[in-house]
Amino acid sequence: MNEITLIGIDLGKHVFHLHAQDAKGREVFRRKLSRTQLLPFFSNLKAVTVVMEACAGARWLARKLNAMGHQAKLISAQYVRPFVKSNKNDYIDAEAICEAASRPAMRFVEPRTEAQQLLVALHRAREGLVTERTATINRIHGILLEFGIVVPLSKATLRRLPDVLAVHDLPPRLILLMHRLHAHYRYLDEQIDDVERDLTLQLREDENAARLLSIPGIGTITASLLASEIGSIAQYAGGRNFAAAIGLVPRQRSTGGRSTLCGISKRGDKHLRHLLVQGARAIIQRVEKRTDRLGEWIRSMLTRRHSNIVACAVANKLARIAWALLTRHTAYDAARLELAN
Template sequence: MSELALVGIDLGKNTFHLHGQDKPGRELFHKKLSRQQMMKFFGNLPACTVGMEACAGSHFVARELMAMAMGHKAKLISPQFVRPFVKSNKNDFVDAEAICEAAARPTMRFVTPKTEVQQLLSMMHRMRESLVHDRTKVVNQMHGFLLEFGISLPKGPTMMKRLASILSEHELPIRLTVLLQRLHKHFSYLDEQIKEMDKELIGQLADDDLGSRLLSIPCVGPITASLLAAEMGDGKQYGCSRDFAASVGLVPRQHSTGGKATLLGISKRGDKNLRRLLVQCARVYMLRLKYQHGALADWVRSMLCRRHSNVVACALANKLARIAWAIAAHHTQFETGPEALAA
């Protein structure tokens, strides 16, 4: 075990498959252990590098290993980068060996383990997104039920305030009225839960230094700033601002060959919720462009003169992501410039 350099773990719910190798890549052991057995096993191992796929539970295991007295170094790898190293037939031990092969590559890209605070914020955002989805589903269902009986309403949740008057103005079956009232109660519950989560996110953002500085970016609100702080952290895991924008999927896909560069649409990799919020912030900025001043506003105006608004929205979202990385990495905040202050 003294020559042990790298251990690959194929994570599971209850059982974990381990593959250990030395620096030249020779196999030293492969084991199948439970969670308790695995932690006890690593507690007796000398300090080494541990590779895992970035999946459910991987951030917790990485934190536990790095917190051990032995001082293990945990590396998380995106599953798409492990797949090419799987040899022939696939099983758990082959996956663990492939993780070792991928982690040993000097040019491999790794995922930075999240802290507990980052994971909690990310879970809150996912739960809020699910609640918003359910609320929209309830509204659409009520629209559909009413349309079946010849009542057409405008889009959006505003008709919830008019539901009582709608039921009194039209003669609807009693059972349909009961169903609509049940849906309205469910909508009110979901709407209240979303408002409470918004208050919690805003309260946590007020205590977060990075989140408060991200709010200085124009048209970036509390929800986007909170999610940026949760997903980006201190930004040191990215070499430059473009790397962060690429991780969100806001850079063009490339299909170049023969010395001819061919750029396609945005790659849409990474967190789609964060990418959607950044694009929405960009669209809000464009809608309020006449009130904006500074170099960023001048750049957007020049882009709109020669590009479609959808293209400009994605380009501006890319620039907002880069600005957010610069604020996190250099511990600064957004400044519009002297001409904006004068205006």
Template sequence: MARKIGAFGHIVKLISPHFVRPFVKSNKNDFVDAEAICEAASRPSMRFVTPKTESQQTLLALHRVRQAFVRDRVRTTNQMHGFLLEFGISLPVGHAVVKRLPSVLAEHPLPPRLVLILEQLHAHFKYLSEQIRAIEKEIERQLADDPIGQRLLTIPGVGPVTASLLASELGDGKQYRCSRDFSASVGLVPRQYSTGGRSNLLGISKRGDKNLRHLLVQCARAFMLRLDKQHGRIADWTRAMLARRHSSVVACALASKLARVAWAMVTHDAVFERQASVTGA
């Protein structure tokens, strides 16, 4: 809709609904909603949402479908584990065991109807895995033609799926005033509950795209798992943080840093460069 209206020469400004809600004066109807939108849009400090392009929306749809398949695969795996556990069969967690489920079923006497149900779930699991692989290949093909995505791939710990989602969310990055604004939009900065001149910072806000936040945290954890082989200022900063904070806190902080690095690379048209360690300089 925003692109259609913009094609007629209008300047389109999108406002998040929860920013409009405080301006609704009474019961909800079309006239009250229109008045609230006009009131919110007239505020000089109002934050607007930049409309996404067709390619961005298409890529985001692809990521949402992949995420739905991943969730469905996890549910299917948990269901198989639950059914087997009810009959006293405990399997290790992981896809490797599920893939060889037929051989596991042959080793244990189970009711024929239960075996049929498990075989159907196993077939559904394989179907979902194939769909996920197909989507990931499509993401990689689209990423190969995206210069922004190729630059984001140079960030340590970032893979094709995360780079593609970052590129589709960021665009040119100019809708964010600074790198912290982008990190805040993903929900990787602390929530604030301050009063009486006393600052009180809580856990991360968890706003914005849950999938992107999850992927960034996973990238941070992947970076931390290979920290002994990493070098540069980010690696030194991570080691210093791990010396005094819990690994989960460090993972969220590192994810926020990766988001800020991604914004800086997109807005400044740069490639990630591993800066030398301070101790080795």
């Protein structure tokens, strides 16, 4: 048997399909393994490069394989798709992963650490709770509006919702339903507060947190998500590469020597991009009070561009600043801010 140098894994919930090849790209074997068979199989195998798509469970498996001495690499699914030959099945997908990983200019995804994965889990839980809380608020508002009661969508009003209901002549069953929805809203609000406290505690264990929190427009939620999503900062050649990974740079449709730039590409984590843009808007709202170079740059941009464009430009700048601070291991210093694009 030829010596194995590369193994591609098509991940599944219960079964995994493997495609192994040698240094010349020739197939050595194809194999189907269950979840209980996978790790024992690799523990008895000589150290090789193992590649899989960056999907659910991939980062956990990458950490396990790295601990065994293998070199685990993750690749984005969009880069694998062009290498799928003819009909699609699990073995062909595993072969396509090997083919894509063999390209010398291929880009790989840095596996997250366990601490970073925990931060991601907390953020996903918080995001779902916030969405459910918003839906509950809208549900309360919509039902009461059908009975001619307009309730402002504010926390202060929602806290005293039982008092608001008491002064209106409503059916008893509707009042009972509103109390149930109000109790559900309070439960979700408490859960969100608990998750945010866990995020703050987890962030204290991260040495990069203080550097990220020193950046204007970046608070605990954004800093924790940045710390979890950025992975290893060494994978980004520059601040623009990191901003591009988040989707804060223009899409290109250039041909025939003519350069055409469109809107932002919206790649990467949309939640992180949303938080950076909202942080940028917060800076813009108080830009008149800023006397540093960042404030001067924003005021200059506002005279020439729409506020939405400026918000994306400032979010791009915040991402670049975050990359610079994590690379240089320094805190934010407004006096040393470089505004050149």
